[in-house]
Amino acid sequence: MTVLDTRTLNRATLARQLLLDRADMPPLDAVAHLCGLQAQEPQEPFVGLWSRLRAFEPGTLSELLVERRVVRTHLMRRTVHLLTADDVLAWRTRHDAMLRQRVLGVYRRELDGVDLDELAATGRETMADGEPRTMAELTRAVADRWPGVPPRALGEMLVAALVPMVQLPPRGLWRTKGGVRNLPLATWLGKDTEPDPSSLNTSSPDGSDPVGQTLLRRYLAAFGPAATADLRAWSGLAGLPAAVAAARPELVSFRDERGRELLDLPDAPRPDPDTPAPVRFLPAFDNAILGYQDRRRIIDDARRGLSVAGERVVLVDGRVAATWTVEDGTVVATPLRRFSRAERAEVAEEGRAVAAFLSDQASERVRVEAF
Structure with a gap:
């Protein structure tokens, strides 16, 4: 099995991440190609796209947020990401269990005895009026049902895990300051586009995890060649073993200098390691x-x-x-x-x-x- 040294992997990463040559690509396509941009600091995605795209106009990204074609939401690793609306709708349900477990990893003791399904239902009922709320406002609205539970624990579980939420503009617009106001994803993008758990099941009848396979292929296109541990680190999901097994016949394999197996798409760019890399x-x-x-x-x-x-x-x-x-x-x-x-x-x-x-x-x- 071919060994890819660190410099070869570096050039592959730069090429996939649009950092070897700035791309002539619309911002929406770039956000999709990159599988989203981490965005808890609202202005940082603008720098990220400027470093990757030729003639990037920051106003175009702001327009995409206002037009609801990209959204700010918790997803990979329970961090705030800027993603296309299509990707959030396709991927959110696949991340549900991970998001719950990540919040419980911080607040398990505080949330002991709280029925999470009841908490989710109460949160959805509260948000059904279509009014955006801060996490503090949402927490105050549901806190009476769980006296003694720290408000922060309830709020984090609701906003970051139980109810798919969008952080509304002006949060995340170019050179605009705005606090976090949350609205359910289904409300912001339309009820008819709400993720359907039955259609986004984590496994097909043959156990092949079609949504996971899509995540795997998209990840490799933007980050490969990569090990399953890298996929897990990026997504926060548990390695997607069924997806990897099902997709393996379509992938190529390498090893890194540590001996780890690296998976990749056959036709993805793997530039010569001596390719110059700009600052x-x-x-x-x-x-x-x-x-x-x-x-x-x-x-x-x-x-x-x-x-x-x-x-x-x-x-x-x-x-x-x-x-x-x-x-x-x-x-x-x-x-x-x-x-x-x-x-x-x-x-x-x-x-x-x-x-x-x-x-x-x-x-x-x-x-x-x-x-």
Whole structure:
């Protein structure tokens, strides 16, 4: 079985993630291709798409949110993601059990004795008037039924697990601040488009998990080649063993330098490892990093904590080599290793571009600090 070294995996990841060459792709198609963008920081998906698309206009993404073609919701790993409406409708039911278990992992003791089906029914009844609510408002409306249960536990279980919710605009619009107001997915997208658990069953009569197979193929298109542990780390689901078994005849296999089996789509891009990789400024919590259990293809183990700490990072030669912030109108890049003169110049050039995007001023400043 062919062994793919770290650099080869890196270039494959960059190609799948649209980070090797900016793509001529509409934002809606890019969100779909990437299987969504992690979005608990509302403005970060704009940077993520700017780094991946040519001539990206942030207003187009705002329009997609207002038009209900993309939505902000809890899904993979119980984190807030920006996804196409079609993908949320197709995937949400498949994630139900995981979402419940993730919330229970935090609040199991507090929710002991709470009938979750009753809680879900009460939440749906409360939201049936079509009025958006904050989590605190929703919690206050149902709390009388469960006196003594911490409101935060009830709210997290309702909003992040039991009732598929959408975070409404203006939350997530370009350069717009707005608190989280929730509305059921079915209300926002229309009752006729509510996920049907019977049609989205996790298994077919032969046990092959068709929805899981779709998730697997979509994941590999955006993140492959990858191990099943990587798929599990990205989705939060338990490895999708039935889906992997059913799809395996259509996939190709490799091994990484650790000996793990990597699965991939036969015709997916796997560029030459010597393919030049341009500097890219990534947003906080970018799935190009978080979408793997073994992240060494793009970030050193010693720097792994950056990927979960909300640090914005800079890719140099395809790997995390700096962090970046905006300070008083200046984009500041802080290297994690020593840069060559050429690397420093390329980081500064891309930094000026991202500064202009964030400010609409081509004269915006950038500073690359000394290592």
